[in-house]
Amino acid sequence: MLKTLVSGLFVGVLAFTGVAQAKEVHELRLAHYLPPMHNMAAKILPEWAQRIEKASDGRLKITIYPAGQLLAVNEIFDGVRGGVADIGWSMPGATPGRFPAMSIMELPFIFKSAENASQVVMEAFEQGYMDKEFEGVRVLYLHTHHAGIVNTKDEVRDLEGLKGKRIRFPSPPVRALLSSLGADPVGVPAPQAYESLERGVLDGVAFPYDAMKGLRLGELVSYHIDFPMYVLTFYLVMNEAKYNSLPQDLQMIIDDNSGMKEAIAVGRAWDASEDEGRAYVKERGNVFITLTPEQQKLWRERAVPVIDSGIKEADKAGLPGKEIYDMAVRRAEELEKQ
Secondary structure, three states, X not given: OHHHHHHHHHHHHHHXXXXXXXXXXXXXXXXXXXXXOOHHHHHHHHXXXXXXXXXXXXXXXXXXXXXXXXXXXXXXXXXXXXXXOOEXXXXXXXXXXXXXXXXXXXXXXXXXXXXXXXXXXXXXXXXXXXXXXXXXXXXXXXXXXXXXXXEEOOOOOOHHHHOOOEEEEOOHHHHHHHHHOOOEEEEOOHHHHXXXXXXXXXXXXXXXXXXXXXXOHHHOOOEEEEEEEEXXXXXXXXXXXXXXXXXXXXXXXXXXXXXXXXXXXXXXXXXXXXXXXXXXXXXXXXXXXXXXXXXXXXXXXXXXXXXXXXXXXXXXXXXXXXXXXXXXXXXXHHHHHX
């Protein structure tokens, strides 16, 4: 009788312990730098977090810290690696020289759509080109935005009109491109672009159309040179130790919401946001500038030294720069034909 009672108690304790373990909540902090109204901050990242929380039956809880509340744009990668945040979304361009393979993907005139570009960036990652630059973190996915253009307060229809214009640049390759086109590149963080335009610090900005709505920049610029020039790359990374500390079933839930399919879905969402931004500035009566074929050719010619320089920088970092660039161009062309 006593033996049966003890055995029953033991089983009961095990059952209770199992329930307690099953319901243990693992809280994760996700840091990014965008203002709350941007589509990535307002929709894409929150929906991703909600899917994970739902799939885990509440055992994973992700708290999002937007607008640099936890870490600044250039602190996010190291902050995740050091455990200040568990997950971080940011851009390689915030830490110049640190992501040479990712920077190749930002060279001029390779991509147009975010969906295609995001797929190619993930392919490059899966082929091992970016292993060194992402050491110390777990990459959940990499992606890009839709191709960016030049947006100005005053009318600009050619390189002569662009000459000397103070244009906000988002990354080193775009800074070099704007310089080669005769503009005066100015480094301004994305959240400060509106104020800089308003105060007259900037004459224009290099951004995709989605930022015209998401960052309200369409209120201050009236002209859009409708010639896709570049994409920016972004990463969603997780602290490796935090990931490894999770039960295996929770790791699998994170894995199921990571990788290529997630990158493509995010790229597709950015393309949709681009369409919304374009419609927004059209409704405002802003002007779309179409470059002549001769002007387009001239812009591409001015980009050649920028591309060559980007490839050489990758070579200096011990990477096969030309190989990565050629792969990106080839895959972009193949995907555009599909």
